[in-house]
Amino acid sequence: MSNSELDKSIELITKTEELADKILANKHELTVLDKRRQATREALRLVEKSNEKKVWITIGSMLVKMSKDKAVELLKKDQQQIDTEINLIYSKQKVLVNKHRDLEFKSPFSGTNIKALDRHEFSALKANLHL
Numbered sequence: 001m002s003n004s005e006l007d008k009s010i011e012l013i014t015k016t017e018e019l020a021d022k023i024l025a026n027k028h029e030l031t032v033l034d035k036r037r038q039a040t041r042e043a044l045r046l047v048e049k050s051n052e053k054k055v056w057i058t059i060g061s062m063l064v065k066m067s068k069d070k071a072v073e074l075l076k077k078d079q080q081q082i083d084t085e086i087n088l089i090y091s092k093q094k095v096l097v098n099k100h101r102d103l104e105f106k107s108p109f110s111g112t113n114i115k116a117l118d119r120h121e122f123s124a125l126k127a128n129l130h131l
Contacts, residue, residue, distance in 0.1 A: 012103065016103045016104065019103065020100060022096055023096050023097060023100060026096065027093070029089060030086060030089055033082055033089070037079065037086070040075055040078050040082060043057070044079065047072055048072060050068060052068065053068060054068065057071045057074070057075075
């Protein structure tokens with residue numbers, strides 16, 4: 001094997017490993033964000049069920065007593081931000097996985113570009129199939 005072929009092989013393996021590391025890091029970050037999303041969902045549920053006018057809520061490392069409405073609004077904003085981050089990572093993850101498969105000379109996953117039907121498409125389908 002010549003020096004240039006060896007260099008190309010090492011470069012290909014290095015790129016593959018770097019992409020794999022990014023994929024694993026994204027997967028870990030998704031797990032952390034999902035736990036945070038679930039904790040936020042649970043907190044929101046508890047605050048909404050509360051009969052108190054003011055509730056205790058943690059903001060970072062501080063414990064703060066605030067009005068129930070303000071706490072609900074804050075938790076909902078946090079939930080939206082977490083959902084946005086998760087969706088962003090999912091879209092990046094699809095690209096990374098397909099690049100990784102391309103470097104391994106495999107075909108891209110066919111199911112990674114699937115999108116749900118929007119309301120108009122679903123209603124048209126429902127009208128034509130008599131669902």
